[in-house]
Amino acid sequence: MLLPKPTRTRRQERRAEKDRKHALIWAVRRELIKRDPRCRVCGELLSKDAQMHEMVFRSQLRGRPPEEIFNTKNCLLLCLACHAEVHARTIDLVPVDDDLGANGEVEVQRRLT
Numbered sequence: 001m002l003l004p005k006p007t008r009t010r011r012q013e014r015r016a017e018k019d020r021k022h023a024l025i026w027a028v029r030r031e032l033i034k035r036d037p038r039c040r041v042c043g044e045l046l047s048k049d050a051q052m053h054e055m056v057f058r059s060q061l062r063g064r065p066p067e068e069i070f071n072t073k074n075c076l077l078l079c080l081a082c083h084a085e086v087h088a089r090t091i092d093l094v095p096v097d098d099d100l101g102a103n104g105e106v107e108v109q110r111r112l113t
Contacts, residue, residue: 021066028052028070032077041082041091041108051083052076055093055102073101 008016029052038045054061054074061069068074076093078086085091089111096105 021070024066025052025070028072028075031072032075035072035103036077039079039082040076040093040102040106041078041085044079044082046077046079049080050077051080053078053083053086053093055095055106073103076102076106 032052033046033050036046036050039050052075054069055076056069056074058069082091086093092109092111094107094109095101096107
């Protein structure tokens, strides 16, 4: 008895999933550009080099669906300098209202070194 061949190979499925993830990221980024015309830390007017930052890091959400990681509640736009400071752990970004997340006000807390 012959087994039917799958309609898509495993490689094609992985590629399609990756394409869906990238499409989601770009859709969220377009929404953030509308919502955040300025850096959420320093207030600098953002240009093309603005970077999307996830308040809860991807590494902490590993294994979750992309929709839980990349959404306007978890992501915001930062300038290059502020994004570097956040990843250097000199700045913490804390949402004022956990239900709104990044859609609401975000408190910037500078760490003492």
